[in-house]
């Protein structure tokens with residue numbers, strides 16, 4: 001079968017590899033659509049992915065075979081590649097390791113995953129795709145669960161105004177999850193395609209941080225107080241400081257993006273306002289279910305993250321990863337298998 005194998009040094013090879021076989025308690029999934037995640041772009045950019053790995057953890061497909069003892073799926077069932085409740089003892093290290101460090105432990109997996117025609121999962125791992133949710137949209141369940149998790153970890157309450165830095169895929173999904181939770185959303189985003197998308201998914205105002213000071217503008221738009229919660233979905237050099245600067249007294253900053261470099265912070269600027277800080281990591285199985293439900297009910301439109309150029313073939317993976325390394329106006333890229 002065809003797969004994009006990561007060689008090393010920012011190089012994929014699209015090649016034939018042996019078809020995986022489901023063992024006892026496992027299912028073989030034929031991947032239909034696989035989304036390119038920012039995490040994978042980081043792994044590529046910083047050459048963190050192990051050589052020989054087939055990345056990709058955001059995918060939708062169908063069950064195409066089952067190993068011994070599998071009763072919960074039948075051939076042809078539509079699934080997303082994650083979100084199932086893990087059995088005791090099968091918790092991922094991100095949730096179970098007492099001292100988990102994503103930078104040093106995050107990229108050790110060499111299993112063949114979603115940038116391939118087929119992949120194998122334990123039978124408890126996938127979730128069924130609700131009727132009416134397309135494969136393109138379902139492929140985004142994982143990033144959507146990240147957004148749902150961030151909003152559920154926040155102190156957001158009905159009617160609050162929140163700030164979102166960055167309208168890439170995660171920022172756009174956080175915007176929609178916050179809207180679904182009853183918030184008004186102010187977004188800071190310079191790329192025109194992304195700021196248009198933010199307005200299309202319900203942001204009240206989008207600030208271009210190259211034109212206006214986003215902190216000043218967020219404070220102005222909230223009668224001089226600042227948003228109740230500010231989500232940093234950009235993780236750039238200055239956005240966490242801006243989030244702290246913008247948030248209201250006793251408000252909350254939630255870090256959703258993963259900064260890979262030290263960030264300059266000047267706490268004397270904002271400490272006296274007694275701000276809470278939370279990091280938010282990935283999504284729990286319950287968040288995946290909420291994400292699928294919000295998509296099925298039209299509360300989260302993943303299709304608004306896509307443009308005509310969003311769907312590519314596996315053969316185009318190399319050029320698209322290279323393009324995604326530099327700041328982009330592209331929204332979400334999806335590979336059609």
Ligand SMILES: [Zn+2]
Pocket residue numbers: 037038039057058142143
């Ligand atoms: Zn992801």
